[in-house]
Amino acid sequence: MIRIDSLVYRYPTGVTALDGVSLRVEPGERVALIGRNGAGKTTLARHLNGILRPTAGSVHVDGWDTAEHTVAELAAKVGYLFQNPDEQLFARTVAEEVAFGPRNLGYPGDRRARLVRRALEDTRLTGLEEVHPYQLSLAERKRVALAAVLAMDTPILVLDEPTTGADHAGVRDVAAAVSELAGRGRTVLAVTHDMDFCAENFDRIVVLAGGRIVRDGSPDEVFRAGADLAQAGVEPPQLMRLSEALGWSRPATTVDAFVDRLASR
Numbered sequence: 001m002i003r004i005d006s007l008v009y010r011y012p013t014g015v016t017a018l019d020g021v022s023l024r025v026e027p028g029e030r031v032a033l034i035g036r037n038g039a040g041k042t043t044l045a046r047h048l049n050g051i052l053r054p055t056a057g058s059v060h061v062d063g064w065d066t067a068e069h070t071v072a073e074l075a076a077k078v079g080y081l082f083q084n085p086d087e088q089l090f091a092r093t094v095a096e097e098v099a100f101g102p103r104n105l106g107y108p109g110d111r112r113a114r115l116v117r118r119a120l121e122d123t124r125l126t127g128l129e130e131v132h133p134y135q136l137s138l139a140e141r142k143r144v145a146l147a148a149v150l151a152m153d154t155p156i157l158v159l160d161e162p163t164t165g166a167d168h169a170g171v172r173d174v175a176a177a178v179s180e181l182a183g184r185g186r187t188v189l190a191v192t193h194d195m196d197f198c199a200e201n202f203d204r205i206v207v208l209a210g211g212r213i214v215r216d217g218s219p220d221e222v223f224r225a226g227a228d229l230a231q232a233g234v235e236p237p238q239l240m241r242l243s244e245a246l247g248w249s250r251p252a253t254t255v256d257a258f259v260d261r262l263a264s265r
């Protein structure tokens with residue numbers, strides 16, 4: 001699980017990006033972190049794999065205090081998908097890229113082979129194993145980066161803007177991966193600006209504003225916060241806006257909920 005207590009982070013420039021954040025996330029939870037640009041989402045996410053260390057307060061992942069472990073050690077606990085795949089990819093072939101994590105974590109050969117094959121299948125990269133990642137499109141590189149994270153089979157996954165730059169099928173891959181991982185008791189925390197993706201695929205939404213948590217609840221609860229949400233720079237999902245425009249007293253946030261309400265009218 002993830003346990004963050006009174007986390008404060010100040011950049012060397014003097015900007016206080018996180019100003020007393022406390023958060024618990026249980027195994028199997030799917031949590032989306034939202035908020036306007038500069039709210040502190042990426043800064044918070046980067047504390048989970050130890051790239052950033054608290055100025056004050058603490059961060060525990062799966063029982064480890066991140067202040068007491070190196071980034072390399074924390075890689076066994078937290079898989080981190082970078083917003084920009086080009087910050088993450090470095091190998092000469094797709095296969096090498098995806099195999100690097102499990103090899104580096106010292107997994108035995110058969111487990112490694114199984115994880116790599118599965119990650120390539122789940123991101124529709126089978127057949128592209130020998131291609132150089134830079135010969136691929138941005139949407140495909142995004143899938144390679146996701147496959148590399150999935151293959152590490154960590155208890156916690158942090159996905160920074162997983163749908164930005166992904167095509168429609170890529171978004172479906174991410175959604176399927178999130179649901180499958182949570183089903184296996186993995187904790188998934190995603191930073192996202194994509195409210196439709198967020199409403200459809202996450203159990204819980206945490207809203208950050210000015211380095212603090214201003215809302216934490218189910219998509220239904222959070223997206224009904226109206227004025228508070230607007231103040232945090234968040235627009236509700238399209239279906240919710242549509243159901244409000246239709247004058248429904250209980251707006252729907254997902255396609256299934258929308259169809260159910262339409263059918264029951």
Ligand SMILES: Nc1ncnc2c1ncn2[C@@H]1O[C@H](COP(=O)(O)OP(=O)(O)OP(=O)(O)O)[C@@H](O)[C@H]1O
Binds near residue numbers: 011012015016035040
């Ligand atoms: N490397 C850095 N050095 C100094 N200040 C930074 C740095 N990175 C981010 N900041 C500042 O910290 C605050 C939080 O930024 P952060 O990137 O965590 O926000 P965010 O919610 O992830 O935004 P976005 O949605 O644009 O990615 C902002 O004021 C930002 O300008």
